[in-house]
Amino acid sequence: MTTIISLLQTALPLEGESGGGLPAAIDWARAQFALTAIYHWLFVPLTLGLGLIMSIMETKYYRTGDAFWRKTAQFWQRLFGINFAMGVATGIILEFEFGTNWSNYSWFVGDIFGAPLAIEGIVAFFMESTFVAVMYFGWEKVSRGFHLASTWLTWLGATISAWWILVANSWMQYPVGCEFNPDTMRNEMTSFLDVALSPFAIDKFCHTVTSAWVIGGVFVVAVSAWYLLKKREAEREMALKSLRIGAIVGLIASILAAITGDESAYKVAEVQPMKLAAMEALYNGGEDQSLTAVAWVNPFKQPDYQNEEEAPLRLAIPNGLSILATRTLHGFVPGVNELLKGYTREDGTVEPSAKEKMERGRAAIAALVAYRQGKAEGADEASLNVQLSTLNENMPYFGYGYIKDEAELVPYIPINFWAFRIMVGLGTLFVLFFAYLLFLNWKKKGIFAPETFNFPLDLSRSTLGELSTFNSATLWLAIALVPCAYICSESGWLVAEFGRQPWTIQDMLPVGASVSNIGSSAVATTFWLFLALFTCLLAVEINIMLKQIKRGLES
Amino acid sequence: MTYSFLQHYWCFVVALLGAILVFLLFVQGANSVAGSLGYTEQGRRLVYNSTGRKWEFTFTTLVTFGGAFFASYPLFYSTSFGGAYWLWMLILFTFVLQAVSYEFQNKIGNFLGPRTFQFCLTLNGILGPLLLGGAVATFFEGSNFIIQKDNLLNTGAADQLSTFNFQLSISSWANASHGLDALLNPWVLVFGFAVFFLARTLGILYVMNNVDDEDIRSRGSVRLIGAAVPFLILFVAYLVHLLLKDGYAYDPATGLIFMEPYKYLHNLLDMWYLLIILLIGVVLVLYGIAIEIFGRPNFQLSFFNSQLNQGIWPAGIGTVLTVLALLLCSAWNNTAYYPSTADLQSSLTMQNSCSSEFTLRTMFYVSLLVPFVLAYIIYCWRTIDKKKITSEEISNAHHAY
Numbered sequence: 001m002t003t004i005i006s007l008l009q010t011a012l013p014l015e016g017e018s019g020g021g022l023p024a025a026i027d028w029a030r031a032q033f034a035l036t037a038i039y040h041w042l043f044v045p046l047t048l049g050l051g052l053i054m055s056i057m058e059t060k061y062y063r064t065g066d067a068f069w070r071k072t073a074q075f076w077q078r079l080f081g082i083n084f085a086m087g088v089a090t091g092i093i094l095e096f097e098f099g100t101n102w103s104n105y106s107w108f109v110g111d112i113f114g115a116p117l118a119i120e121g122i123v124a125f126f127m128e129s130t131f132v133a134v135m136y137f138g139w140e141k142v143s144r145g146f147h148l149a150s151t152w153l154t155w156l157g158a159t160i161s162a163w164w165i166l167v168a169n170s171w172m173q174y175p176v177g178c179e180f181n182p183d184t185m186r187n188e189m190t191s192f193l194d195v196a197l198s199p200f201a202i203d204k205f206c207h208t209v210t211s212a213w214v215i216g217g218v219f220v221v222a223v224s225a226w227y228l229l230k231k232r233e234a235e236r237e238m239a240l241k242s243l244r245i246g247a248i249v250g251l252i253a254s255i256l257a258a259i260t261g262d263e264s265a266y267k268v269a270e271v272q273p274m275k276l277a278a279m280e281a282l283y284n285g286g287e288d289q290s291l292t293a294v295a296w297v298n299p300f301k302q303p304d305y306q307n308e309e310e311a312p313l314r315l316a317i318p319n320g321l322s323i324l325a326t327r328t329l330h331g332f333v334p335g336v337n338e339l340l341k342g343y344t345r346e347d348g349t350v351e352p353s354a355k356e357k358m359e360r361g362r363a364a365i366a367a368l369v370a371y372r373q374g375k376a377e378g379a380d381e382a383s384l385n386v387q388l389s390t391l392n393e394n395m396p397y398f399g400y401g402y403i404k405d406e407a408e409l410v411p412y413i414p415i416n417f418w419a420f421r422i423m424v425g426l427g428t429l430f431v432l433f434f435a436y437l438l439f440l441n442w443k444k445k446g447i448f449a450p451e452t453f454n455f456p457l458d459l460s461r462s463t464l465g466e467l468s469t470f471n472s473a474t475l476w477l478a479i480a481l482v483p484c485a486y487i488c489s490e491s492g493w494l495v496a497e498f499g500r501q502p503w504t505i506q507d508m509l510p511v512g513a514s515v516s517n518i519g520s521s522a523v524a525t526t527f528w529l530f531l532a533l534f535t536c537l538l539a540v541e542i543n544i545m546l547k548q549i550k551r552g553l554e555s
Numbered sequence: 556m557t558y559s560f561l562q563h564y565w566c567f568v569v570a571l572l573g574a575i576l577v578f579l580l581f582v583q584g585a586n587s588v589a590g591s592l593g594y595t596e597q598g599r600r601l602v603y604n605s606t607g608r609k610w611e612f613t614f615t616t617l618v619t620f621g622g623a624f625f626a627s628y629p630l631f632y633s634t635s636f637g638g639a640y641w642l643w644m645l646i647l648f649t650f651v652l653q654a655v656s657y658e659f660q661n662k663i664g665n666f667l668g669p670r671t672f673q674f675c676l677t678l679n680g681i682l683g684p685l686l687l688g689g690a691v692a693t694f695f696e697g698s699n700f701i702i703q704k705d706n707l708l709n710t711g712a713a714d715q716l717s718t719f720n721f722q723l724s725i726s727s728w729a730n731a732s733h734g735l736d737a738l739l740n741p742w743v744l745v746f747g748f749a750v751f752f753l754a755r756t757l758g759i760l761y762v763m764n765n766v767d768d769e770d771i772r773s774r775g776s777v778r779l780i781g782a783a784v785p786f787l788i789l790f791v792a793y794l795v796h797l798l799l800k801d802g803y804a805y806d807p808a809t810g811l812i813f814m815e816p817y818k819y820l821h822n823l824l825d826m827w828y829l830l831i832i833l834l835i836g837v838v839l840v841l842y843g844i845a846i847e848i849f850g851r852p853n854f855q856l857s858f859f860n861s862q863l864n865q866g867i868w869p870a871g872i873g874t875v876l877t878v879l880a881l882l883l884c885s886a887w888n889n890t891a892y893y894p895s896t897a898d899l900q901s902s903l904t905m906q907n908s909c910s911s912e913f914t915l916r917t918m919f920y921v922s923l924l925v926p927f928v929l930a931y932i933i934y935c936w937r938t939i940d941k942k943k944i945t946s947e948e949i950s951n952a953h954h955a956y
Contacts, residue, residue, distance in 0.1 A: 074953055077954075078954070081658060081954065082658060082659075082662070084658075085654060085655045085657070085658035085659070086655060088611070088614065088654045089651045089652075089654035089655045090651070091618075092614065092617070092618055092647060092650055092651060092654070093647055093651065095618055095621055095622060096621055096636055096643060096647055098625070098632075098636075099621075099625065099632045099633055099635070099636025099637055099643075100636045100637055100640055100643055100644065101637070102637075103633040103634070103636070103637025103638070103724065103725065103726050104633070104707060104723065104724060104725050104726075105633075106625065106629055106632050106633035106636070106637065107629055107630055107633040107634075107704075107725050107726070108707070108725075110625060110626075110629025110630075110632060110633060110910070111629060111910045111911050111914050112914070113625075114622070114625035114626030114627070114629050114632070114910065114914075115626045115910075115914055115917065115918055115921075117621075117622040117625055117626065118619070118622040118623045118625065118626035118627075118918060118921070119622075119918075119921050120622060121615065121618050121619030121621075121622040121623065122619060122622075122623075122921060122922070122924060122925060122928060123921075123924060123928075125615045125618055125619060126615055126619070126928050126932060127928075127931075128615075129611035129612060129614070129615040130611075130612075130931060130932050130935045130936075131935065132611065133608055133609075133611060133935065133939060134935050134938065134939060136608075136953075136954040137608055137939050137952070137954060138938065138939060139953045139954075140953075141938060141939060141941065141942065142938055146938075150935075181911070184911075185704040185705075185707060185725075186629075188910075188911040188913065188914065189911065189913050189914045189917070190913065192913075192917045365708055368708055369705070369708045372705060372708070402723075512723075513707065513723050515724075516633075516637035516638075516640070516724065516726075517637070517638075517724035517726070517727040517728070518637070518640050518728075518733060519731070522640060522641070522733060526644055529648070533648070533651065533652075536667075537655055537659075539666075540655075540659055540664075540665055540666065540667055541655070541659070543664040543665070543666055544659060544662045544663070544664035544665055545664070546664065547662070547663045547664030548662065548663070548664065551663065
């Protein structure tokens with residue numbers, strides 16, 4: 001975590017650097033948002049993933065009436081509760097940060113962006129907070145069916161919440177269903193359905209939520225593995241049965257995450273080609289593009305994309321990128337330089353160069369200035385219409401009017417490149433590992449062999465003997481995958497958010513024009529306060545979680 | 556549905572959320588006095604477990620209040636949160652601390668100790684209502700901000716974007732305090748403390764209702780006087796000040812803001828229904844308090860005695876009605892609800908700060924879900940609270956704080 005933050009602070013080109021080397025308010029605002037979002041995303045995926053698994057377990061209790069499943073569900077719900085509190089605590093900041101740190105942004109697109117946030121509160125948060133209370137305190141107060149419904153509704157509330165916040169996030173990446181109003185100086189919604197059901201949002205939601213289920217699966221498998229490694233008699237049955245459920249959820253989720261991830265990448269290629277170029281370190285594109293498996297991209301330095309042909313030591317899958325981005329074997333994929341210099345697509349349409357977009361953006365801003373001045377001075381309608389038509393003609397490039405140098409349009413390639421690879425690499429590892437666990441379960445081998453843990457429980461047999469190296473390694477690997485799952489998940493966010501720089505809203509508003517008018521010292525102070533506070537709370541949370549796991553069913 | 560209706564409707568929804576939030580601040584109010592109300596270790600635990608089953612409602616209402624404000628009045632959201640940075644950040648910090656304190660305080664592995672998190676609950680219990688009250692008071696007292704939408708088109712600033720100098724900012728605070736200056740206004744403090752003592756009053760009433768413990772209930776009736784008396788003094792003082800003060804009026808014909816003597820008194824007289832709601836609200840709050848003070852055995856007043864420990868309900872409903880009337884008085888009837896003391900014409904009205912008609916209409920349909928949401932909240936609340944909290948229950952509970 002600290003490494004990521006220090007990367008944000010030190011490795012990135014700072015907006016304020018040319019002004020004297022110190023980070024400006026915009027840098028601190030970005031760092032603070034990144035910090036709080038990264039922390040928040042440490043807890044949300046476990047809420048979504050563990051929520052699903054504990055709901056499945058309680059469903060088993062409801063169907064069978066077996067007290068074992070009640071105890072098991074309650075155990076996982078206790079761990080859920082510890083994590084849930086941190087998710088709530090870190091989440092409130094994010095909602096208000098749009099206003100506190102991104103004041104211009106909040107006005108410029110608040111007409112569109114505010115709605116999903118309000119709906120999230122009304123529809124999702126209340127569902128979550130009401131039914132989580134029934135889940136915690138209702139075991140002896142409500143019927144089994146009502147309690148089960150409350151557990152599922154807690155999970156559903158969290159998932160609906162993810163839907164609306166991802167709708168909001170996707171709109172920033174792919175703004176649809178709106179038009180600019182020069183009189184109010186903001187973008188206004190024209191189609192709620194376009195915003196709420198944007199294909200970009202659907203893909204993002206599916207990919208994000210399934211990746212969260214992977215974390216749930218990894219967590220349950222790891223905790224169960226620890227009990228088995230420690231040969232804990234009291235938790236053995238729970239551990240083996242939980243491990244199996246965790247592995248099933250994990251395998252389904254990691255396969256779904258791979259499929260939805262592929263679809264997300266396809267959408268990125270369509271609407272954010274610069275992000276894809278940065279993810280791939282694709283300096284010069286073209287047809288028949290291969291997909292980079294690995295290459296040497298210096299993690300701490302923006303590469304010389306203008307002069308390098310491609311990243312050094314590159315190993316690639318032939319035509320892989322063309323297939324990923326265009327769904328055709330020979331499809332054209334633009335690289336960073338094509339995107340800056342402009343290019344002609346296969347259908348004959350021309351993508352303007354960055355310079356032309358910047359000129360057109362300035363023309364849009366100039367026309368808007370003239371329109372507003374004319375209106376204030378009572379100019380005639382004909383002259384106002386001239387300005388409006390210039391504005392409308394150049395509006396798709398409005399945000400480029402704020403860009404000073406075309407280099408600003410290239411996201412920081414090293415983070416995008418490496419984070420993408422880490423995400424995909426670890427995601428593949430999860431698919432393999434869960435498949436391997438379920439294979440062992442199917443074949444009744446390894447940790448699932450009857451002789452390993454004397455399972456199904458047979459009291460006539462002796463207690464557990466020594467674990468073989470093979471079984472120990474399997475269980476230790478399961479535990480080692482917990483940090484990997486978090487790194488994988490956070491890497492996904494790094495790609496999503498760093499890849500769209502310099503835009504707060506793609507092509508519409510860059511970060512520099514979105515920020516609040518607060519001095520850098522104020523934002524720096526809150527950045528360090530959040531860092532200290534969240535780190536301290538995280539340490540407490542981890543310690544409580546570990547102690548709770550150690551106590552097991554006894555607790 | 557006209558644009559004007561939607562503006563008034565959304566103002567009502569936001570005000571209602573604000574009013575419910577103030578009622579739900581009973582969580583903070585009880586936590587602020589948990590030490591003396593609970594008195595013993597077990598007593599404190601009872602108080603924290605009582606509020607611990609409700610804190611998420613307060614928290615969620617705060618978040619939804621923010622979200623609804625953003626969706627319906629984005630210029631307020633961008634101006635107030637981006638401008639009064641420190642005031643809002645302090646509020647948020649205390650709520651962050653509160654959110655983990657319940658779950659963490661008594662868990663094994665909490666290396667900071669239970670006292671640390673109990674301190675956080677107390678801190679949030681004091682600063683949360685005080686600062687939120689202060690923030691609401693600025694709706695009447697004004698804040699130091701300037702709005703200049705054309706700043707976003709300041710191409711001179713755009714040329715120097717890399718050394719971003721804020722010339723692009725639409726909303727700016729006119730001084731360096733970023734919201735803390737509001738606390739220098741004595742009337743803001745009077746209102747802030749009134750909200751704080753109201754929250755404490757409601758908190759005591761709630762715990763007396765929710766916890767089945769005679770020690771806590773009898774201590775509560777004494778502590779109630781210590782909270783209710785200052786609340787009433789501060790509230791009446793502010794109400795008189797409000798009715799006599801000049802207010803920020805808006806001329807719909809020209810769009811200009813101007814100062815109008817006795818504006819808020821005029822608002823209550825023009826909108827007589829708000830005055831009635833306000834008076835009913837105040838009477839209910841007083842009635843709720845009276846139940847718990849005069850209903851105790853030592854007073855032998857059978858009228859109150861029969862409703863003993865139920866004071867939270869009239870007082871809670873009264874709080875919602877009173878705050879709703881006050882918030883609507885700050886915005887309806889051509890009033891600038893977020894006035895600027897730095898530049899009068901920058902003041903925010905429902906008309907100049909709201910979302911587009913399309914968005915407000917879309918959100919209107921979403922808001923039809925609110926009664927449904929309220930219904931399941933009330934159902935679940937009643938289900939969980941059917942049996943009052945006791946020491947035995949906490950000792951044997953599957954989940955306790």
